Amino acid sequence: MVTLAEVAQHAGVSASTVSYVLSGKRSISANTRQRVERSIRELGYHPNAGARALASSKSNIIALMVPLRTDMYVPVMMEIAIAVATSARAHGYDVLLLTGEEGPDAVRRVAGSGIADGMILMDVELDDERLPLLRETDQPSVLIGLPADTSGLTCVDLDFRATGALCVEHLAKQGHQDIAVIGEAPAVYERHTGFAERTLDGLRSRSRELGVRLLHRPCEGGYDAMAVTLARILDERPGTSGLIVQNESAVEPLLALLRQQGRAVPEDVSVVAICPDQVAMQASVRLTSVAIPAQEMGRHAVDHLVAKLDGRGSDEVVLIAPELTVRGSTGPAPSRS
Amino acid sequence: MVTLAEVAQHAGVSASTVSYVLSGKRSISANTRQRVERSIRELGYHPNAGARALASSKSNIIALMVPLRTDMYVPVMMEIAIAVATSARAHGYDVLLLTGEEGPDAVRRVAGSGIADGMILMDVELDDERLPLLRETDQPSVLIGLPADTSGLTCVDLDFRATGALCVEHLAKQGHQDIAVIGEAPAVYERHTGFAERTLDGLRSRSRELGVRLLHRPCEGGYDAMAVTLARILDERPGTSGLIVQNESAVEPLLALLRQQGRAVPEDVSVVAICPDQVAMQASVRLTSVAIPAQEMGRHAVDHLVAKLDGRGSDEVVLIAPELTVRGSTGPAPSRS
DNA sequence: AATCCGCGTCGAAGCGCTTCGATAACCTAT
DNA sequence: ATAGGTTATCGAAGCGCTTCGACGCGGATT
Numbered sequence: 001m002v003t004l005a006e007v008a009q010h011a012g013v014s015a016s017t018v019s020y021v022l023s024g025k026r027s028i029s030a031n032t033r034q035r036v037e038r039s040i041r042e043l044g045y046h047p048n049a050g051a052r053a054l055a056s057s058k059s060n061i062i063a064l065m066v067p068l069r070t071d072m073y074v075p076v077m078m079e080i081a082i083a084v085a086t087s088a089r090a091h092g093y094d095v096l097l098l099t100g101e102e103g104p105d106a107v108r109r110v111a112g113s114g115i116a117d118g119m120i121l122m123d124v125e126l127d128d129e130r131l132p133l134l135r136e137t138d139q140p141s142v143l144i145g146l147p148a149d150t151s152g153l154t155c156v157d158l159d160f161r162a163t164g165a166l167c168v169e170h171l172a173k174q175g176h177q178d179i180a181v182i183g184e185a186p187a188v189y190e191r192h193t194g195f196a197e198r199t200l201d202g203l204r205s206r207s208r209e210l211g212v213r214l215l216h217r218p219c220e221g222g223y224d225a226m227a228v229t230l231a232r233i234l235d236e237r238p239g240t241s242g243l244i245v246q247n248e249s250a251v252e253p254l255l256a257l258l259r260q261q262g263r264a265v266p267e268d269v270s271v272v273a274i275c276p277d278q279v280a281m282q283a284s285v286r287l288t289s290v291a292i293p294a295q296e297m298g299r300h301a302v303d304h305l306v307a308k309l310d311g312r313g314s315d316e317v318v319l320i321a322p323e324l325t326v327r328g329s330t331g332p333a334p335s336r337s
Numbered sequence: 338m339v340t341l342a343e344v345a346q347h348a349g350v351s352a353s354t355v356s357y358v359l360s361g362k363r364s365i366s367a368n369t370r371q372r373v374e375r376s377i378r379e380l381g382y383h384p385n386a387g388a389r390a391l392a393s394s395k396s397n398i399i400a401l402m403v404p405l406r407t408d409m410y411v412p413v414m415m416e417i418a419i420a421v422a423t424s425a426r427a428h429g430y431d432v433l434l435l436t437g438e439e440g441p442d443a444v445r446r447v448a449g450s451g452i453a454d455g456m457i458l459m460d461v462e463l464d465d466e467r468l469p470l471l472r473e474t475d476q477p478s479v480l481i482g483l484p485a486d487t488s489g490l491t492c493v494d495l496d497f498r499a500t501g502a503l504c505v506e507h508l509a510k511q512g513h514q515d516i517a518v519i520g521e522a523p524a525v526y527e528r529h530t531g532f533a534e535r536t537l538d539g540l541r542s543r544s545r546e547l548g549v550r551l552l553h554r555p556c557e558g559g560y561d562a563m564a565v566t567l568a569r570i571l572d573e574r575p576g577t578s579g580l581i582v583q584n585e586s587a588v589e590p591l592l593a594l595l596r597q598q599g600r601a602v603p604e605d606v607s608v609v610a611i612c613p614d615q616v617a618m619q620a621s622v623r624l625t626s627v628a629i630p631a632q633e634m635g636r637h638a639v640d641h642l643v644a645k646l647d648g649r650g651s652d653e654v655v656l657i658a659p660e661l662t663v664r665g666s667t668g669p670a671p672s673r674s
Numbered sequence: 675a676a677t678c679c680g681c682g683t684c685g686a687a688g689c690g691c692t693t694c695g696a697t698a699a700c701c702t703a704t
Numbered sequence: 705a706t707a708g709g710t711t712a713t714c715g716a717a718g719c720g721c722t723t724c725g726a727c728g729c730g731g732a733t734t
Contacts, residue, residue, distance in 0.1 A: 046449025050390025051720035112383025388690035
């Protein structure tokens, strides 16, 4: 393995000079710089990560905590993770993947061992048990998701409250009076996951304002669960003409069931989904949807974390404004017979 | 940040003693060990990762290269990644997430900087451009997937050839004579992705052996592409009674289309899927399927890599035997009219 | 001509850990 | 009693890098 010292010798300069060429923290004559750079190239030198971390107390690594929950929609997580990794590289950081398995202790380990310079937490719960540790160790961090108490924290998330409101508005505007929400799995609500509750909040308050009736039913993913949920909804509120789905694994089953029951979309029932664009576009019906901007969230999170690590940036809550894209699944409410 | 030296002082021993308590590489009296352990606990000591890496030339990090391809089925990747991260932790390793973005250079960077002790490569192509570098730097590594030339490499994968054969066998045994394969996106084949080609190989050779007719059509995911592909298949081979799908994002569209066209599953058409169990079970029809054992693959990969890093283990190709689970989507071929 | 300044470079210290050899204490076998 | 072997501990060197202070040099300022 090639070391700094070898590069220095090869270029006929001192080790510190090579270091300064690399970091740019002191001025170097063009001549020397070129010689050094040439030696680096010729020898195929790569700075040793451990030594660098030790000497500078900076690892150039960002830890990403991805929980292991199986009831969460995985592709979104993955997309965020990939976006985080990619953006991080663009800033010169690598990403350490931590699963939820280790629990809150992971926070302590990362903070204590200096293995990462900062961390990004995904799937934050309203009262997340990792947060006290985060504050205590005051580890530079960014949350993807919104806890109940955001004081002293930087958070990035889709504005799910506005998202809920937007969905209701869209349907209400088309004359729908009875709207049902097909939500995430019950466990998600029991866990008080922020985004689910905030969406619900937005849905409810906006429908109250607009005077439409709203029914909310959690739903496990899959065909069977969806069948039960849909039957129950239509039983309780036969006049339901607008559906809002916030559960990726319920989307396709829902559409299949509606078809099967002879309910046309959007003529008989309008459907709005809260899901990644790809899902909305690849579904058997082009779905009117509010996109979950996974990439954007990942990028924002990294940008903010890097800013913090550079001493810029401050605690703040970044809510990304939702955008509703009208596709083929929504239309005017059928006239009441 | 608490250091080894502080722990040593607190416990009234030398730094090296603390180190030996931690590593267990020399015997320590029970008394001393307890004092040290107590100090570690009381001070909340965590060894500094950088220093440790520098001194020992081991980072306790495994790099995981996940390519960024959007035409690959993401959940499987994610599941593998999570399994890798979890198994790695169980062995005391952390996982560094590298996206394909950086390309083959990532291999050089990882090898050169010593940031990771070894690496796991996912989505390996038959003639993967990362492999020469891997051999050149002789970085301890494990591939998930099988390249054309496996000499000197350790690979873990589902036995896709056997998988293909198994699917054909199952259908042939039920009397199906005309079988069509709905494959991955064309780009996947153009890229010569190992698993796709090997599956095809297994499908073809087994159907030749069993004397059944086989049609293979790549298919982009989604509803529209599936519609086109299905129409073409039924046009070319109207007698097709068995379908094998190897493309997660085509599964649900396929089932919807069949329903729509009044073709009952499994009475008129039998469908076998090659996909994760979860997909097969959550589909609108319980699918007879060969599972893609993502977890197992991730675990195997880590186990083999760790074995290599410990000086145990050798180069070998581990092919996981496929298992076909019969669910509701396959049955006897309809009698020819 | 003396002084100051900034630029470019070097040497050395030190980051926190692992690990090797040395040493002291004790035990066992002669 | 002495050599030889364990066992438990310590001190010091060194891993490869960053960074601080110092130094020499040429040009601008007085």
